[in-house]
Amino acid sequence: MTDTPTPAIRLTGLRKSFGAVEAVAGVDLEIADGEFFSMLGPSGSGKTTVLRMVAGFELPTAGTVELGGRDVTRLAPFERDVNTVFQDYALFPHLSVLENVEYGLKVRKVGRRERRERAERALASVRLEGFGGRKPSAMSGGQRQRVALARALVNRPKVLLLDEPLGALDRKLREQMQVELEAIQREVGITFVFVTHDQDEALTMSDRVAVFEAGRIAQVGTPEEIYERPATSFVAGFVGTSNVFTGDVAKALLRREGTFSIRPEKLDLAADDDGNGVVAEVVYAGPITRYVVDLDAGARAVVVAQNRHNGTPLVARGHRVLLSWHDDHIVEI
Structure with a gap:
């Protein structure tokens, strides 16, 4: 021993x-x-x-x-x-x-x-x-x-x-x-x-x-x-940026009950007329662009995407988009 x-x-x-x-x-x-x-x-x-x-x-x-x-x-x-x-x-x-x-x-x-x-x-x-x-x-x-x-x-x-x-x-x-x-x-x-x-x-x-x-x-x-x-939720919000979904929003968006966190870079975003949200803001920040999305479920989410195409935004403000993710990137908190 x-x-x-x-x-x-x-x-x-x-x-x-x-x-x-x-x-x-x-x-x-x-x-x-x-x-x-x-x-x-x-x-x-x-x-x-x-x-x-x-x-x-x-x-x-x-x-x-x-x-x-x-x-x-x-x-x-x-x-x-x-x-x-x-x-x-x-x-x-x-x-x-x-x-x-x-x-x-x-x-x-x-x-x-x-x-x-x-x-x-x-x-x-x-x-x-x-x-x-x-x-x-x-x-x-x-x-x-x-x-x-x-x-x-x-x-x-x-x-x-x-x-x-x-x-x-x-x-x-x-x-x-x-x-x-x-x-x-x-x-x-x-x-x-x-x-x-x-x-x-x-x-x-x-x-x-x-x-x-x-x-x-x-x-x-x-x-x-x-x-x-x-x-x-404090750690999720203080260490980096995190999207926190709880209550009815978690049920509608994730089909789960409880409080959950998902990091902005773990979310994928694509233009889609039948999507689940609307782009409220597009913020260019050099190596990344930050998208703020108002979700139909009643919350606001932040999505971060790397600028691999000369900084041209993937979508413009006001456009409908589909947010998607892998289930293993969702963390219950």
């Missing part, structure tokens, strides 16, 4: 109240050693508060936080084997890049030679060899983000906490940093816990994702599970 590996993080019955407001309303979660794990949710859903309790910046109202099997619930941040990377980088402008990365080691009284070697290795791990002599002001936003990451990695924590670290970057740079973060995490092999409200970030980078809603976890799973098989 094989032993079950000790998780990097175990949260049990975690709660946090601020006066009458319950920000975290009972979270149970295990994150595996070496996992890239994302906490995804809208503002106020509790994800950042959970991260702060793992880091030690907030004390739980109830419940426990374990790191590597050790109860750290009441320990100070510096007593926990974690480091945190924030959105604003928090670099010292008067210090060089290398001095910024070395700073934590200097505070811990690590010898000058060792801290220099470790800082240079940390910069190399984030692909910033040769940048040590620069000041942060001479770096791009993406480079400063990597300096902040190197400063956290140099302490060799068991867990790295990332609090919306890409939120201040423009879209193109953010997408580049998503790829780099994934590669860095694979190289260093430590547990990354990434907080974001951006669904694309969570789906792109993570081994698993926890979707937060109103202080609780609505669903935990792989990106594919979260997207393809949402557990609730």
